[in-house]
Structures are given as structure tokens and as C-alpha cells.
Amino acid sequence: MTAATPGRPLRADAARNRAKVLEAAGAVFAERGPSASTEEVARRAGVGAGTVFRHFPTKEALLEAVLVALLEDHAREARARIEHDDPGAAFFGFFTRVVERAATKNALSGALADAGIDPRQATGEAGAALKRALGTLLERAQAAGAVRADVTLAEVLALLAGMSHAAGHGGDGRALEIVFDGLRPR
């Protein structure tokens, strides 16, 4: 429940502040990690602590909202690649892109899991949309012969989640290439 149902259309300044808080939260959590205090988010957004909690009733809700925004961004990019790139390049390019931008996302879902919340359920529609887009990317790449036909979406998701966490561990660029070799037909 991340304030999904706008009972009333939200006042102008309220909407502006909500956006500022969300953006500040994204930046702060990316820099200082999800354990950064809500007060720091409020300071960065230029609002009071009360304002943060009115829009996001709990810290977990704020983490969720940031994570959802990230997933929506990814899904948007996946759909763009479906239209513009060729099947193989679209799939591998998107995979690489998600891995590159994964640092924040991992920390967020880790923090949610730590609080006893299932990230997959929390992200709801946003996660499902990203999954659908990735599924399309995969199907097209398989149809074009760029990816083995016996690979399932669940396996790709596992690999994506895994390699996202491998970033920053040294030889992660070539490590991705090794995974891609495993995904390609022999």
C-alpha cells in the first residue's frame, strides 16, 4: 500500500513535496544506504520530518516507493529497447544495464526483507510489469536464436538478481560475459 489510491487529487504543493521527498529518498538511500535516517531524507528534500511521514506513513513504505520507482524506470527502458534494438542486442543490453544500476535496488530489497517484507509482493504491479517486459525480451531473443531455447524466465531472473549483486566485486565485466556465453546456444 504505497498510497496507490488517490481518494482526492492531492493539492498542488502536496504533490510537489511528495515528488521532492521521493527523489531525495532515492539519492540518500543510494549514497548512505537504506539505514539512512528519515530526517536526512527530509533535510535533503527541504521539508520537515512530518511531511515525509504524511506521504509515506512508515519508513518501509518510503523504501518500497523508491524501489517501485526504480522498477518502473527499468520497465520503461525494457519497453523502449523492444521497439528500437534487434532482439539479441535488446536482451543482453538490457541485462547489462540493469546490472549496472543495481547497487541501490539490492540494498533496498535487502532492507525490506530484513524488515520481514517480501520485496516481490511489496512491489506489486511494478515488479510484474518489469517481469512481463523481460519475458518479451527473452522470447524475442530466443526466437532470433540469440539465446538458448531451454532457458526460462525464472532462470533469467535468478541470473539477473545474482549478477546484480556481483557488481563491484572486481572482474564483474567479464563475469557477465561468461554468463552470457552460458545463455547463448552452443
Added chain:
Amino acid sequence: MTAATPGRPLRADAARNRAKVLEAAGAVFAERGPSASTEEVARRAGVGAGTVFRHFPTKEALLEAVLVALLEDHAREARARIEHDDPGAAFFGFFTRVVERAATKNALSGALADAGIDPRQATGEAGAALKRALGTLLERAQAAGAVRADVTLAEVLALLAGMSHAAGHGGDGRALEIVFDGLRPR
């Protein structure tokens, strides 16, 4: 500094309590995550809070000690496999084993990183020993033709770290197989 230098040999009950605390910490952090309180560790170990802090002067030191114990355990197993299994089976078997047992390790190093501590530096010798053992495993597997010759230890470490985090994401069993396919010669 995880009480590495025994200035004096440590009294009998002190050594016993230290071991109890370390074991309890391993269990508690595995179950409740690294954010579990030290008091819970003390309770589980059947000692007072003061005792925990005498042996591990800070909570981070306790997390470090648990992580080091895990790494030492892995290194021990790697050396055992070097002696008993054939090169290919030793390498892939050890890789699989580490991934299976990775849940706790990941949470621990995550928590350390969150506290501004570099896990690689903190684990010191234990991490280096594990790295050496894995290096031997890799060389032997490559010499036997079970693993591509152009793969480096750094890349294997990145893949290992990554796939450790992929556990529990659904199709992680077959996902590992895909990575292994990428590691094998064509």
C-alpha cells in the same frame, strides 16, 4: 582486530564462553539477520550482555568474527575437496556448496559494508586463504579441461558472489547450471 593476539592463554571458562557466544551469534544472525540485537545473542548463549562485549568489543567485531568463522569453514572444505574429488567435480561441487550456504554470509558482509567496513579487509587472512584454495581448485579444473582456460580467479569470485545472492530467487538451481555452461570450454 578480532582478538587475534592472545596476550595470555585465556582462562578455561572464558574460552568456553567465547565459543558459546560465537556459536550463538552464528545461529541468531542466520535466523534473524545481522540486525538482531546483541542481547538476543547473549540470551541464546546463556551469558550476560557484558560477557559478549568483553570478548567482542563491538557489534561489528562480533559480525566480523562470525564471518571469519564461515570463511574458514569454506576454506577447510575447499582443501578437503582438493584431496578427494577429481578436478572438475571438485571445482563445480565446491562452487555449488558455497552458493547453498551463502545466505548468512551475504547478510553479514552486507551489514559490515553498511557500517563502513570493507569485508574483504576485515576478514584478512581467512578471506585470503579461501581465495588461495579456490585458486588451486580453479587451476586444477582448467588443467583437466573442465573449465575454460581464459577464466581468471577474479571472474570466478565475481560469479560466486553473484550466484550466492541469487539463491532463493526461484530457478536458481538451473541458473547455476547455465553459469557452469558458461565456464566450461565450448
Added chain:
DNA sequence: AATGATTCGGAGTGTTCGCTCCGATTCTAG
């Protein structure tokens, strides 16, 4: 422009948790 409703800000609250302190307890040397 004025009024009523909504939102803002930040001081304040209650709680959690890491860590300390010291009297009581347990161990070891002679």
C-alpha cells in the same frame, strides 16, 4: 480578498540498542 480546509515544519515522545560499570562469582596458583 476573505474564509475554510489542507498541508507544513520541527520540537517532542517513546523505544530500541549498543555499550559500560561494578558487586558477585568462579577459576587457578601455592
Added chain:
DNA sequence: CTAGAATCGGAGCGAACACTCCGAATCATT
């Protein structure tokens, strides 16, 4: 067995932090 030292236990301290409350400020409507 006994004295002296090392260790233990857990109540208590202080800081950090998520969250609340309410007077002041801002917005929408007539």
C-alpha cells in the same frame, strides 16, 4: 584450602531514530 586475580552478569546510561502533535503557513474556492 585459601587468597588473589580474572571473569561474569545484568541493571543502567546515553544516543539514535522512527513516529506524533499542533500552531503556523499555504492553498483552493467564492
